[in-house]
Amino acid sequence: MSRLHLGVLGMLSLVALTVSSSAGAAPDPFYLPPGDLLPASGDGVAEFTVFAPSMRYPLELGPSFPNSQVYGNGGLHGPGGSQCDAVNYDYPWRDNYCETRTWDMPLCPSGQGHQGQDVRPATCENRKYWIVASAAGQVSSIGSYSVYVTTPAGQRFDYLHGALDTLVVSQGQQLQAGDPIVMVSNNMGQTATSIHLHYNIKQDIAGVGYVYVSPYMSLVAAYSALMGLGDKAPVGALEMSGCERIAGWAQDPDTPEAAVAVDLYFGGPAGDPNAVGVQVKADLPREDLCVLLGSCDHGFALDVPVGLRDGQPHPVHVYAHGSEGGEAVQLELSPAMVECAPPPVPAGVRRWVISPEILATWNFSPFWQVIHVDDPTLAAIPESRDLAEGPVLARSDAELEQIWLIDGGFRRHVQGPEIAAAWSLDLATTATWSAATLQALPEGTPLRPAPILVQGTGAAIYLIDDLQCDPEVQPADPLCPEDVTTDTDGDPGGSVGGIGNGGDPGSDSSGAASGSDALPPGYGANSEAGCGCDTSPVAAGPLALLLGGLGLRRRRRS
Amino acid sequence: MLRVPQWPPTSELAQELRARAPASLLAAVDRSPVPVLLPGDPSWLARADLYVPEDPQPFGYAFAGALDERHLSIHASRFATLLPHIGHVRGDPVRSGFGSFSVNEGVRTASWIEHGVAYSVDLECFDHEAPTCDDAVLRELVAGLVYVGGAAAVGGAR
Numbered sequence: 001m002s003r004l005h006l007g008v009l010g011m012l013s014l015v016a017l018t019v020s021s022s023a024g025a026a027p028d029p030f031y032l033p034p035g036d037l038l039p040a041s042g043d044g045v046a047e048f049t050v051f052a053p054s055m056r057y058p059l060e061l062g063p064s065f066p067n068s069q070v071y072g073n074g075g076l077h078g079p080g081g082s083q084c085d086a087v088n089y090d091y092p093w094r095d096n097y098c099e100t101r102t103w104d105m106p107l108c109p110s111g112q113g114h115q116g117q118d119v120r121p122a123t124c125e126n127r128k129y130w131i132v133a134s135a136a137g138q139v140s141s142i143g144s145y146s147v148y149v150t151t152p153a154g155q156r157f158d159y160l161h162g163a164l165d166t167l168v169v170s171q172g173q174q175l176q177a178g179d180p181i182v183m184v185s186n187n188m189g190q191t192a193t194s195i196h197l198h199y200n201i202k203q204d205i206a207g208v209g210y211v212y213v214s215p216y217m218s219l220v221a222a223y224s225a226l227m228g229l230g231d232k233a234p235v236g237a238l239e240m241s242g243c244e245r246i247a248g249w250a251q252d253p254d255t256p257e258a259a260v261a262v263d264l265y266f267g268g269p270a271g272d273p274n275a276v277g278v279q280v281k282a283d284l285p286r287e288d289l290c291v292l293l294g295s296c297d298h299g300f301a302l303d304v305p306v307g308l309r310d311g312q313p314h315p316v317h318v319y320a321h322g323s324e325g326g327e328a329v330q331l332e333l334s335p336a337m338v339e340c341a342p343p344p345v346p347a348g349v350r351r352w353v354i355s356p357e358i359l360a361t362w363n364f365s366p367f368w369q370v371i372h373v374d375d376p377t378l379a380a381i382p383e384s385r386d387l388a389e390g391p392v393l394a395r396s397d398a399e400l401e402q403i404w405l406i407d408g409g410f411r412r413h414v415q416g417p418e419i420a421a422a423w424s425l426d427l428a429t430t431a432t433w434s435a436a437t438l439q440a441l442p443e444g445t446p447l448r449p450a451p452i453l454v455q456g457t458g459a460a461i462y463l464i465d466d467l468q469c470d471p472e473v474q475p476a477d478p479l480c481p482e483d484v485t486t487d488t489d490g491d492p493g494g495s496v497g498g499i500g501n502g503g504d505p506g507s508d509s510s511g512a513a514s515g516s517d518a519l520p521p522g523y524g525a526n527s528e529a530g531c532g533c534d535t536s537p538v539a540a541g542p543l544a545l546l547l548g549g550l551g552l553r554r555r556r557r558s
Numbered sequence: 559m560l561r562v563p564q565w566p567p568t569s570e571l572a573q574e575l576r577a578r579a580p581a582s583l584l585a586a587v588d589r590s591p592v593p594v595l596l597p598g599d600p601s602w603l604a605r606a607d608l609y610v611p612e613d614p615q616p617f618g619y620a621f622a623g624a625l626d627e628r629h630l631s632i633h634a635s636r637f638a639t640l641l642p643h644i645g646h647v648r649g650d651p652v653r654s655g656f657g658s659f660s661v662n663e664g665v666r667t668a669s670w671i672e673h674g675v676a677y678s679v680d681l682e683c684f685d686h687e688a689p690t691c692d693d694a695v696l697r698e699l700v701a702g703l704v705y706v707g708g709a710a711a712v713g714g715a716r
Contacts, residue, residue, distance in 0.1 A: 115667075141622040202678065
């Protein structure tokens with residue numbers, strides 16, 4: 001937001017806003033990196049994700065100059081001058097997503113900040129330049145100074161500060177990318193702002209919700225396409241698309257020694273909301289390329305993601321980026337198809353990962369870790385308790401090197417850094433407990449070498465895991481037979497039923513700890529200060545953890 | 559990835575609001591693949607639209623309503639984008655879930671997860687400093703959202 005020193009709409013019309021753009025040809029690059037905000041204007045975020053690939057630039061014509069309104073010339077916190085100063089209408093572009101504000105913004109480093117990008121048109125003239133639709137969608141809201149367009153995939157593009165008397169769309173209208181919407185102005189309802197488009201992209205981010213994401217690199221890509229910026233297009237080929245790997249090569253003729261980024265989109269071309277993109281570096285040495293390209297290290301390869309090994313054909317589209325930006329170019333022989341049989345599902349029980357937030361907290365990836373099965377196969381896997389909200393790690397003060405996952409009242413050994421890495425566990429979050437406190441928890445099976453998820457035709461995703469049983473942990477998992485212990489024989493394959501030689505669980509939790517060994521704050525109900533509870537810490541701690549793990553009870557699943 | 563909506567029991571349906579909702583709006587509500595939350599005050603429904611894409615896999619719904627010089631927009635989504643570098647930002651309690659309240663160019667916004675679905679509300683006013691458009695009003699509006707249905711609630715496609 002950029003409320004001007006001039007407070008009313010009428011006054012602005014008195015100012016001769018006729019400063020033409022002083023910008024000549026766009027420099028290369030024409031933009032400063034994402035997150036590089038104006039000095040003393042806050043902490044930006046170096047977000048390189050293009051959230052809207054292939055979108056249309058939201059102004060009909062260039063040039064155009066995204067930069068700060070509030071901290072730029074003529075802005076409320078700027079160095080003075082006028083909004084029409086030439087410096088505001090010149091390259092390079094400057095990110096102002098996450099610029100200092102006092103408003104919550106979960107994706108900003110400080111937790112607060114500006115939600116979008118301010119974009120100036122070619123010149124400082126009111127009601128002259130058309131705002132156009134970035135993508136096809138439906139006009140889902142028209143406010144006093146905003147127009148929202150929502151795509152069929154639910155991504156929302158917000159266009160603010162258009163002059164409503166120039167509006168050419170209506171509520172509910174279907175738009176195509178490039179369709180005119182309204183003209184750029186200083187409209188902000190009753191209070192004027194500077195002449196600019198405030199541009200947001202809002203979408204559903206797992207682990208956060210329906211929030212404003214950085215539009216900066218999407219604008220960079222769209223502007224490059226609009227203005228024909230960039231030099232020679234990268235070249236390359238998709239040479240192999242088998243079940244073992246997908247491979248090829250790519251090079252930017254402008255920088256022949258540099259390794260370029262290659263995007264592989266599965267399920268559709270770039271820009272398809274159903275496509276999943278993966279970026280790799282084309283930097284693998286290939287002797288055969290030395291002569292062909294005059295430089296050798298331009299190969300790329302990617303294993304076929306587990307999530308695509310479902311027996312169905314999946315298109316893969318492969319694009320190479322120039323080393324200095326510009327629009328990515330599809331490689332020769334792209335697209336291709338991959339069709340691979342699913343890998344076998346390891347033995348075990350399944351545990352529901354009930355939401356994307358929990359999936360994100362565990363750093364699970366449906367794309368890389370989910371095995372797709374038919375519904376009878378899924379149903380045949382016994383369903384154990386739901387997965388906890390997130391991993392809780394602990395170590396004993398007597399054995400600091402041993403890391404344990406606290407899981408539903410059990411302690412489960414994380415057998416080495418490789419396994420911790422495979423599970424994306426953040427070992428820095430490991431809490432140190434007294435030995436007695438940790439030993440009071442029954443030992444479950446060690447954590448498996450890597451997470452494996454499974455999904456049927458429904459949306460629910462499950463973790464394949466070992467059944468954890470111990471008579472001391474109540475309420476027991478419904479799958480546990482009476483009077484059994486967890487299988488702790490270390491078999492990573494696990495066994496349904498989980499009954500094994502884990503020893504006498506009673507000896508693990510039978511009053512070994514004293515009151516001073518109560519669980520650390522935040523890990524059990526008995527740790528609450530002033531609790532007059534009669535329950536012993538030993539019994540209550542593990543029970544509280546178990547109950548915590550069982551606390552996520554489902555309601556009706558669709 | 560797809561979120562798994564957790565549907566409230568039918569007993570929580572705001573039957574009175576359903577009875578007062580325009581038929582066209584109610585028809586859209588009943589196609590929604592996620593639980594539809596709308597303002598409990600029926601005045602918001604007089605000038606309102608609800609958008610559920612004509613798509614085999616609609617993302618959710620978008621609602622727009624106007625009252626005086628205030629505009630209310632609600633989005634609900636089940637299509638989450640998973641970005642490993644972002645992870646989980648829990649936020650503050652909002653209704654029965656977690657999320658955040660914010661202001662964007664004078665537009666007040668709330669975002670949160672509820673029923674396994676990502677919801678967002680935007681309140682925009684011609685005079686964004688008017689008492690009828692302050693933070694308390696947004697929080698009251700969010701708190702007053704009621705469950706009016708969805709495809710699963712009426713036995714439709716899930």
